[in-house]
Amino acid sequence: MHILVLGAGVVGVTTAWYLKQAGHEVTVIERQTRAARETSYANGGQVSVSHAEPWANPSAPLKLLKWLGDPEAPLLFKLRLDPAQWLWGLNFLRQCTAARARFNIRQMVNIGTYSRQRLQALREDLNLDYDQREQGILHFYTNYKEFEGAQEPARIMRELGCQRDVIDADRVVELEPALRPARHQIVGGTYTAQDESGDARKFTQALSEKAEAAGVEFLYETEVVGLEHNSSDVTGVRVIHNGSHRTLRGDGYVLSLGSYSPIMARPLGVRLNIYPAKGYSITVPVKDPKVAYEVSLTDDQYKLVYSRLGDRMRVAGTAELNGYNRDLNLQRCRAIVRRTAELMPDAGYWDQAEFWAGLRPATPSNVPYIGRTRYRNLYLNTGHGTLGWTHSCGSAAALADIISGRQPDVDFAFTSV
Incomplete structure (x- = not known):
């Protein structure tokens, strides 16, 4: 399938990588001039499974x-x-x-542990250096x-x-x-x-170069302005590039626009509490x-x-x-x-x-949205809060499995909204 990934932060780029490795044709749409120019640019750097206690807890x-x-x-x-x-x-x-x-801790420990393992394997396979x-x-x-x-x-x-x-x-x-x-x-x-720890921006930009060399297409300086849809499917992505409006089409779409994800999802009736x-x-x-x-x-x-x-x-x-x-x-x-x-x-x-x-x-629970929506070909990988770097490889690998019709190898409450 041809999958359009919306967003080139650490979550979007890892999603594109694992989808490409699963055999899909992948296009990434990003409004900045390069990957990891917004929330992934200068984050705390921790790959922290131990940060699984949610902000929302009895003492909060x-x-x-x-x-x-x-x-x-x-x-x-x-x-x-x-x-x-x-x-x-x-x-x-x-x-x-x-x-x-306790339920939310379990979700974050499970996806975090799985993600850390996937990151370690990816680093070794690609010989990535990001001040880790x-x-x-x-x-x-x-x-x-x-x-x-x-x-x-x-x-x-x-x-x-x-x-x-x-x-x-x-x-x-x-x-x-x-x-x-x-x-x-x-x-x-x-x-x-x-x-662990490491520079999320260096990682994301290095992985985007590997992904591009593997055949992933990156459309930079391209702003997503809306999704076209019918009752069951998303039919296209409206974008602006160099002042020109156009619609891009694929077989599937992944929403990884961080804090802007609910704005794009709302006109479709998909309510994301982000x-x-x-x-x-x-x-x-x-x-x-x-x-x-x-x-x-x-x-x-x-x-x-x-x-x-x-x-x-x-x-x-x-x-x-x-x-x-x-x-x-x-x-x-x-x-x-x-x-x-x-x-x-x-x-x-x-x-x-x-x-x-x-x-x-x-999200109020700190648990991200990973999985399907009520639209057959619209998927979510968003809402990771402070743990996007920690959860990126695991959530991307799991979503690539879901899109490819496989059961992810992690115990997690995947989304269906």
């Missing part, structure tokens, strides 16, 4: 109340006259029960209540096969000596040795390699993730629910710099921090 409502009005809060709701935001928020609160949180590190992910805690609250989700993850071990503060510093200046603040941690969660990152040159971190880190109290990308350090986090606004909030960027410099003052040139913001396609 009280935290949200505490964070209201705090411009530097890890999760910031900027309330708008936006029905989509309110609907998302209500569904988020419904997901905050222990039973639903296989030194695990270390969560550290500077708040006793946060540390205690992490132990039950970590236990559930271990039951599901994600070996997220609870460790004391001395072991945290032993695993990552760069945290020694902050030892007096650290109360404990968790460590997942099997997790809302953009604006995240921020800083990229900082390493100043002293001897005191810069080597292990990928997660600062759970501040909801920040740290990845070492060669001679650069990437620190990313926070989520701002403020519609499709992509403006940089410099206060939030500087808060990331301030926190990181406080923990590791001599590690980087903090005054040279490069700021970035991107819209992450968040």
